Amino acid sequence: MNLSKKLNQAGQVSVEYVLIAAVLVAIAFSVKGAIQNSKMLAQFVQGPWDMVSGLIENGVWGGAEKSRALHPGHLSRHRSLKGET
Amino acid sequence: MIQNQKGSLTIDFIFALVLVLSMTLLLGVFSFSLSVVESIQYLAFSSSRAYFAGNVSLEEQKKMGQQKFDTLSKDGAYKSFLKKEWFSVTPIGFEDFAETYEKEDSRDIFEGVRLKIVIGLLDLNLPIFGSTTKDGSYSAYINSFIGREPSSEECMGVVANRMNAILKLSNASYSNVGSTAKKAYASFDDNGC
Numbered sequence: 073m074n075l076s077k078k079l080n081q082a083g084q085v086s087v088e089y090v091l092i093a094a095v096l097v098a099i100a101f102s103v104k105g106a107i108q109n110s111k112m113l114a115q116f117v118q119g120p121w122d123m124v125s126g127l128i129e130n131g132v133w134g135g136a137e138k139s140r141a142l143h144p145g146h147l148s149r150h151r152s153l154k155g156e157t
Numbered sequence: 158m159i160q161n162q163k164g165s166l167t168i169d170f171i172f173a174l175v176l177v178l179s180m181t182l183l184l185g186v187f188s189f190s191l192s193v194v195e196s197i198q199y200l201a202f203s204s205s206r207a208y209f210a211g212n213v214s215l216e217e218q219k220k221m222g223q224q225k226f227d228t229l230s231k232d233g234a235y236k237s238f239l240k241k242e243w244f245s246v247t248p249i250g251f252e253d254f255a256e257t258y259e260k261e262d263s264r265d266i267f268e269g270v271r272l273k274i275v276i277g278l279l280d281l282n283l284p285i286f287g288s289t290t291k292d293g294s295y296s297a298y299i300n301s302f303i304g305r306e307p308s309s310e311e312c313m314g315v316v317a318n319r320m321n322a323i324l325k326l327s328n329a330s331y332s333n334v335g336s337t338a339k340k341a342y343a344s345f346d347d348n349g350c
Contacts, residue, residue: 108287117183117279117289125297128194128274136297140258145265145302 179283190276190295193244197274197299200229200246205269205301208251214310222251222270243278246299254302269302 107113125136132139208222226248229235239246253268260267279295282288307315323329 104285107285111287111291113183113283113286113289114291117187118291118295121279121295124191128297128299130300143258143267145258145267146261148262149264 175284179286183281183283183289186278186281190244190279193238193276194274194297194299196235196238197244197246197272198301200226200235201270201272201299201301202303203229204248204251204272205303208270209303209305211306212308214308218305218308219251223248226270226272241277243276245275245277247273249273249298254300266304267302268305269300272299273297274299 122135123133126132126134126139129136130139130143132142134142204222204226207225208218210218210221212218212221230239230246238244249271251270254271255265255267257271258265258267274297276295276297280288280290
């Protein structure tokens with residue numbers, strides 16, 4: 073029996089790589105799942121959307137409902153009823 | 158031992174590419190949506206202006222506003238990008254929104270058009286990141302409050318009320334003129350509204 077052939081341990085590294093790859097893939101999938109479950113992107117986009125919709129509706133940086141009181145239509149205007157002479 | 162590690166760089170690149178493209182797409186969609194909103198503000202103004210102009214009656218004024226909205230959104234320049242799945246625009250109404258805005262000063266103008274825009278384009282499902290929608294859709298209201306001229310129907314109403322008030326003046330004897338006092342006078346608006 074050739075003892076040197078039995079002592080060849082090169083295959084162990086490949087097995088280790090496969091295991092590490094499996095662990096990394098599992099971690100990647102769990103991170104992806106966590107990101108999707110926490111609705112991270114939805115918060116990232118929909119959070120500021122309320123402010124943006126307030127700006128679209130009322131021209132003021134603030135929530136759509138709250139900023140209605142700050143709509144420029146409420147601003148007091150000064151005008152002369154006599155007109156130009 | 159595995160010597161060739163070039164593949165890891167490819168995986169890294171693919172991963173980074175997906176992330177960067179997702180974010181680029183999101184920013185692009187957001188910018189495009191805001192540009193469309195700007196364009197729709199003109200649509201609101203134009204419809205409100207058609208509603209503003211005096212007409213036979215209030216109903217006719219509303220009809221003219223709606224007609225202008227339909228003309229621009231269904232046949233005009235807006236037709237090309239107002240796809241229902243991407244941007245859906247519907248008029249809430251042509252009326253006075255003083256109650257919605259809790260108007261305090263009688264001189265404040267909140268009469269015009271109020272449009273609701275639903276941006277379906279922002280409802281994305283990106284790889285790795287997931288959905289951009291948490292609860293409900295992306296919607297906003299676009300207003301154009303420029304007021305409204307009185308209709309001739311309302312104008313004639315004012316003139317008729319004024320005539321009745323004159324006939325009832327206590328110090329004058331207008332009501333006694335003629336055999337049938339009320340029929341002796343005819344009210345006309347004289348373009349005075």
